[in-house]
Amino acid sequence: MEPRYYDIRCVRGEITSVEIDNGVIESAGTSFFDKAVVRALGPAGWGILTLDHVDLGSRRARNDIIAAAMRLAGITEDRVDLAPAPHGVLASPPLREDPRNVDLEEKTRLLAEIESAARLPEVVNTRARYTEGIDQVRFLDSSGNEASYEIVRSGFSVLAVASRNGMMQMGSERDHISTGFNLRNKQELGRKAAETAVALLDAGLAKGGAVNAVLDPELAGVFTHEAVGHASEGDLIREGNSVLKGRIGETIGAPGLVIVDDPSLPEFGFDPVDAEGVAPGRTEIIRDGVLTAYLHSRETLASVGDGIAGHARAEHGAPPQVRMSNTFIENGDATRDEILAECRDGILLIGSRGGQVDPGRGVFQFNAEFGYLIENGETTRMVRDVSLSGEILKTLHDIALIGNDRKMHPGYCGKGGQTVPVSDGAPHLLLRNAMVGGRGS
Amino acid sequence: MKAEFLIDDIIREGERSADEVEVFFTEGRSISAEIKQSIIGTAEESRGWRIAIRTIKDGRIGVSSTGDPGRWKECLAAALASGRIATPQDWHGLPKPTNMTSTAPSSDPDLIVEPERASAFIAGLLEGAAEYPVDVAGGGADLSRSYIAIANSNGVRYGMERTYAGVSLEAIREQSTGYEFMASPFAADIDPRWVGEQAAFLASHSVGGKDIATGHYDLILSPVAAAQLIGTVLVPALSGRNVQAGRSHLAGKIGEQCADEMLSIYDDPFTRGMGSTCWDAEGVPARRLDYISDGVLQCFAYDLKTAYRYGEESTASAVRSGGEGSPSIGVHNLVVDGPRTTVDDARAIFINSVVGAHTANPFSGDFSLEISNAYWVEDGEPGDPIRTAMFAGNVFEMLTGIAGLGNDSRIVGRLIIPSIRLNNQQIIGK
Numbered sequence: 062m063e064p065r066y067y068d069i070r071c072v073r074g075e076i077t078s079v080e081i082d083n084g085v086i087e088s089a090g091t092s093f094f095d096k097a098v099v100r101a102l103g104p105a106g107w108g109i110l111t112l113d114h115v116d117l118g119s120r121r122a123r124n125d126i127i128a129a130a131m132r133l134a135g136i137t138e139d140r141v142d143l144a145p146a147p148h149g150v151l152a153s154p155p156l157r158e159d160p161r162n163v164d165l166e167e168k169t170r171l172l173a174e175i176e177s178a179a180r181l182p183e184v185v186n187t188r189a190r191y192t193e194g195i196d197q198v199r200f201l202d203s204s205g206n207e208a209s210y211e212i213v214r215s216g217f218s219v220l221a222v223a224s225r226n227g228m229m230q231m232g233s234e235r236d237h238i239s240t241g242f243n244l245r246n247k248q249e250l251g252r253k254a255a256e257t258a259v260a261l262l263d264a265g266l267a268k269g270g271a272v273n274a275v276l277d278p279e280l281a282g283v284f285t286h287e288a289v290g291h292a293s294e295g296d297l298i299r300e301g302n303s304v305l306k307g308r309i310g311e312t313i314g315a316p317g318l319v320i321v322d323d324p325s326l327p328e329f330g331f332d333p334v335d336a337e338g339v340a341p342g343r344t345e346i347i348r349d350g351v352l353t354a355y356l357h358s359r360e361t362l363a364s365v366g367d368g369i370a371g372h373a374r375a376e377h378g379a380p381p382q383v384r385m386s387n388t389f390i391e392n393g394d395a396t397r398d399e400i401l402a403e404c405r406d407g408i409l410l411i412g413s414r415g416g417q418v419d420p421g422r423g424v425f426q427f428n429a430e431f432g433y434l435i436e437n438g439e440t441t442r443m444v445r446d447v448s449l450s451g452e453i454l455k456t457l458h459d460i461a462l463i464g465n466d467r468k469m470h471p472g473y474c475g476k477g478g479q480t481v482p483v484s485d486g487a488p489h490l491l492l493r494n495a496m497v498g499g500r501g502s
Numbered sequence: 503m504k505a506e507f508l509i510d511d512i513i514r515e516g517e518r519s520a521d522e523v524e525v526f527f528t529e530g531r532s533i534s535a536e537i538k539q540s541i542i543g544t545a546e547e548s549r550g551w552r553i554a555i556r557t558i559k560d561g562r563i564g565v566s567s568t569g570d571p572g573r574w575k576e577c578l579a580a581a582l583a584s585g586r587i588a589t590p591q592d593w594h595g596l597p598k599p600t601n602m603t604s605t606a607p608s609s610d611p612d613l614i615v616e617p618e619r620a621s622a623f624i625a626g627l628l629e630g631a632a633e634y635p636v637d638v639a640g641g642g643a644d645l646s647r648s649y650i651a652i653a654n655s656n657g658v659r660y661g662m663e664r665t666y667a668g669v670s671l672e673a674i675r676e677q678s679t680g681y682e683f684m685a686s687p688f689a690a691d692i693d694p695r696w697v698g699e700q701a702a703f704l705a706s707h708s709v710g711g712k713d714i715a716t717g718h719y720d721l722i723l724s725p726v727a728a729a730q731l732i733g734t735v736l737v738p739a740l741s742g743r744n745v746q747a748g749r750s751h752l753a754g755k756i757g758e759q760c761a762d763e764m765l766s767i768y769d770d771p772f773t774r775g776m777g778s779t780c781w782d783a784e785g786v787p788a789r790r791l792d793y794i795s796d797g798v799l800q801c802f803a804y805d806l807k808t809a810y811r812y813g814e815e816s817t818a819s820a821v822r823s824g825g826e827g828s829p830s831i832g833v834h835n836l837v838v839d840g841p842r843t844t845v846d847d848a849r850a851i852f853i854n855s856v857v858g859a860h861t862a863n864p865f866s867g868d869f870s871l872e873i874s875n876a877y878w879v880e881d882g883e884p885g886d887p888i889r890t891a892m893f894a895g896n897v898f899e900m901l902t903g904i905a906g907l908g909n910d911s912r913i914v915g916r917l918i919i920p921s922i923r924l925n926n927q928q929i930i931g932k
Contacts, residue, residue: 083747085591088828090584092554093568093577106538109546113569129547136535136617139543169587185748222749222865229751229865269870269894269930270716300539301674302639380546417858419874421639421672421679424890426872428861446868448861450892498870498892498930 064101064134066143067127068202070336071097071115072377077160079169079191081176089169096378099126103134106141109380117199144362146370148206149340154327157241160193160215168193171244172217178251179221183259185229186222189251191215191244192237196377206338214329214482215243216471219251223258230264230445232257232430237471237482239331257412260443261431267447267499273407273435273461274449274495275400278468280429281487283413286388286474287427288453289320290485292420293346293354294383295361295368304423304453308352309367314457317393320347322356324371324386328484329471332374336381341371347457358383376479384476390487393463400462400491402438408497409433409440410449413470418453426450448498456492464488505529509653512555512574516655519582520557520564522596523655526783526822526829528552530648530664535620537641537671542624545617550648554827555581561590563807565827581827592810596654597785606771606788608778609663610688615645623694627671630698634706639679641671641701643694658785666776669694673705678887680704680875681855686913687778704854704875711877711889714931720850720905721893721924722879728922729914730859732838735867735897736767740793741831742804742819746812749865751898755799762904763797764840769819775835777916782818783829791817797902805831838907838919845908845923849880851888862897870894870930892930900924 072094079089097115101108108130116122160168168191176189193215200208216237223230234250236243276284289305297303305313314320324332324341335341337359344354354368355361361383362370373381401409409432416427428448433440451459469486509525516523529551536544554567555578564585568577623643631638644666651661668685669692682701684692723731744750752760761767771779771788779788784806792800803819804812808831821832846852854875862869873893878885908921 079587082743084589086587086589088563088565088584089587090565090827091580092566092827093570093573093580095570095573106542107544107546109544111546111548111550113549113551114572133545133547133617136542136545136621138541139538141543165583165587188747224748229749231863231865269892269928271932300639301637302672302679304677378548378550380544414861414863415858416861419679419857421674422677422874424857424872424874426858426861426892428858428870446863446866446870448858448870448892450857450872450890452890496892496930498872498894500868500870500894500896500928 062131064103064127064131064203066203067099067101068200068337069097069099069117070375071117071199072196074194074196077193079172081173082188083186086169089165094377098375098378098380099130100380101127101130101134102141103131103137106134106137106139108132108134111378141360142363143359144370146339146359148338150208150210150334151325151340153210153212153333154240154331156213160213160242163242168244174248175217175219175251178248179219179255181255181259183223183225183262184221184255185224189217189219191217200338202338208334208338210333212239212333214239215241217244219254221255221258223262225262228262230258230261232261237329239329240327257431261445264431264443264445266501267408267432267444267497268501269498271494272497273404274492274497275404275407275409275435276490276492277411278466278487278489279470280410280413281490282389282470282485283416283427285320285390285487286385286485287416287418288425288456289346290322290385290388291418292453293356295355295357295365296383297420298355299361299365302421304420305352311352312350313352313454314347314350315460316350317463318347318350318457318460319345319391321345321391322372322385322388326387328387328469330386330483332386335371336373336375339371342369344368356383356385374481376481379479382477382479384481385474385483387469388485389467389469390463392465392467392488395462395464397464397466397489400464400489401435401440403462404435404491405438407435409435410447423453425453446499449495450498451496459493460490461493462491464490505651508571508574512578513653513655516557516578520559522558524556524596525653526554527651528648530646531615532644532646533615533617533620534644535617535624535642537624537638540628540638542621557581557585558593559585561593562586562588564588567827594810596656597658598656599658600787602780602787604772604780606778606780607774608687610665613645613647613665613667613689615647619645623669623692626694627669627698630695631671631673631702633699634702636673636675636702636705639672639674644668652785654785660781660785662779667692669697671698671701673702675705676709678705678708680708685776707877707884708875708887711887714888714891714929716931717929718926719929721927722845722850722852723922723924724854725910725912725919725921726855726914727853729917729919730856731862731869731897733915733917734859734862735864737833737836738864740803742802742814743808743831745802746808751865751867752799756801758799759797760799761794761797761901765794765797765901765904766839767794768792768837769833769835770837771834773835773837775913775918777834779834783820783822786816786818788818788834803831805829833916836917838917840907842909842920843906845906845921846879846882849878850923852877852879853893856893867897869897894928894930
């Protein structure tokens with residue numbers, strides 16, 4: 062049987078990583094991959110075949126794999142249709158310095174400088190890791206669309222652990238980019254990680270409960286990603302597994318709140334063409350507090366509506382999923398000082414140790430790296446191990462002030478067993494009655 | 503190309519430039535089917551192939567891996583180049599072949615990796631879910647069979663089959679969700695109907711949840727919730743590398759009472775679990791490893807590199823996820839054990855899972871996490887659901903004050919773990 066549609070996406074490339082632990086170069090090297098994902102649409106749904114190394118030049122090989130994908134499609138029952146979408150590839154941002162022109166010895170030496178900068182008194186362990194990915198992507202589909210591009214990502218993370226009298230605390234920093242080599246002149250981030258770890262040895266425990274909370278741009282970015290981004294993904298909407306289902310046109314957030322996902326920005330989540338060959342573009346999920354669009358693949362756009370396709374992404378050798386890329390809250394007009402003053406008494410939450418969301422239940426949880434108590438509009442005592450949780454729909458209304466100092470932060474996002482590079486960001490935010498968790502009393 | 507010949511070629515070629523060479527080989531095929539709102543939406547087949555090469559020269563370890571048989575020479579060259587940069591260390595050699603008499607139940611000869619088998623699992627899931635008035639949001643079935651081999655220039659040539667069967671279902675009713683899963687190397691262990699029914703029960707039973715006041719409460723962590731916390735915090739603290747590097751809370755505490763005396767925690771590679779094996783990812787013969795016996799810390803986990811570096815012995819604890827170049831220290835089947843009892847007689851809050859376990863502090867053990875599908879339980883009967891609350895605590899402290907281990911061990915990833923009762927724990931409510 063002929064497929065209604067098929068596409069083949071091949072990613073060939075290299076991953077270089079260097080790991081230094083307490084001054085010891087544990088590993089430094091390059092690995093190679095070459096993976097293909099074949100999707101065929103049968104009378105009902107998708108049959109998907111993933112393989113190592115496919116010869117696209119051989120018509121027979123191509124027919125065989127499409128036939129194998131079609132056999133799989135035979136057991137599906139859910140009728141999938143694809144919305145039309147503009148095809149095309151954006152130009153990748155120019156590389157300021159191509160990491161391939163820097164030899165492994167120099168990469169290791171530069172990483173070692175960052176790692177050794179983290180060795181302050183009371184720091185008992187320092188670790189740094191460099192990761193570089195070169196992806197050469199080739200896409201073709203049965204409608205005659207073809208795309209190919211190369212993307213280079215380079216970055217590092219550094220972790221310091223400080224210890225005193227049996228107490229252990231950590232500080233970490235990271236910086237990843239898709240615009241070139243990213244290890245030069247970064248020692249200060251090693252030092253910053255160490256300073257955080259040492260300072261946390263003296264920090265108190267936060268007391269859990271409902272308080273006014275100020276989120277720094279990094280944590281507010283994670284909040285945007287976790288609490289709003291995931292819940293607006295078209296596949297979850299279609300499955301009925303999101304509290305944002307059926308709320309287009311509804312005011313779900315504070316006035317002035319604008320939340321965007323934009324794969325075309327040259328941030329870490331940049332995507333020159335999505336995993337279905339669609340030219341990506343900016344989607345405003347929330348405009349002035351009103352839910353206006355979801356994030357979509359061609360398939361979810363056809364079945365759910367509202368929004369544009371171009372948000373399908375895939376890890377090497379894995380089928381596309383509806384995913385975020387660069388997700389952020391647009392600037393408001395408050396300064397950081399105005400936000401602290403307006404908060405009056407509460408907590409300032411800084412940095413992120415990650416988070417998770419249950420979009421169906423509309424509940425999110427994430428941890429700050431640390432925080433400061435706010436008393437009378439001023440930051441005072443440092444606190445550690447503080448988390449923030451809440452209900453998406455309530456929390457978006459609880460945003461009382463939006464800052465004017467948006468910053469983007471790179472990271473990796475996991476969904477359905479796949480990890481993709483993303484960035485998220487926001488200005489400082491003031492949240493009224495935020496649920497803050499901590500062991501203090 | 504037959505893998506055995508390729509492995510021999512790589513070792514022969516690598517030995518010309520390195521003192522020792524190791525090849526880790528994985529090959530497999532998997533089938534999965536995904537549910538889209540009560541019917542099968544997607545069917546997927548994956549065929550994978552990967553070799554990882556390690557070379558050792560003058561104590562310098564090099565690594566590389568590839569998924570393309572045609573690029574093995576490039577991969578070997580990358581491993582050798584990588585070794586030239588690594589810091590040299592004390593090295594006493596890769597393992598030599600051993601006659602292993604033990605067996606490990608890692609593969610089910612009756613497991614069929616075909617789409618029809620996945621369809622049958624899905625039918626079972628949906629049948630179970632129909633027991634409660636819920637919508638099915640997603641889920642699926644996965645089946646796989648893989649072959650893993652390790653070979654080195656000392657003559658080690660071990661190979662094993664691994665099978666995997668897993669099902670999961672997510673149900674939703676109003677704003678309540680329920681998720682359940684089951685996985686095993688053996689198809690007969692999988693009860694898709696139970697998984698569907700349990701997910702639907704959780705979603706359905708959580709409707710109309712009430713708030714709870716901040717305070718101290720008696721809790722029961724389901725095996726899943728217990729595994730989420732223990733996997734995030736305790737497993738890394740048992741790694742010899744973390745211990746020696748000064749980032750384990752348990753460093754220097756061997757022989758000390760680190761957990762409740764009813765608690766024993768051990769790695770049993772020969773039991774039926776997701777990590778069953780006779781040899782570790784470096785070819786060292788696997789063995790049972792008692793980490794905590796009756797609450798007393800006995801040992802830490804080592805791979806060859808860490809053991810040689812710190813004058814310890816490998817505990818055969820090297821693991822690899824997928825076909826990664828370097829092995830790391832981990833667990834095969836971590837069993838949490840002790841005297842069992844009925845834990846849900848006396849009134850307590852049952853916590854089915856926690857949201858964001860990975861944000862717990864792995865060094866200090868501190869956590870404050872949102873709870874999921876929590877409800878009151880008494881006399882074994884589920885009572886009123888709790889809408890939302892946070893559970894704050896410390897994993898290491900938690901382990902020292904266990905009120906009881908349930909009768910219900912199950913496989914959760916690489917852990918085999920019962921439900922755990924904890925009394926007087928801090929809950930942050932409304």
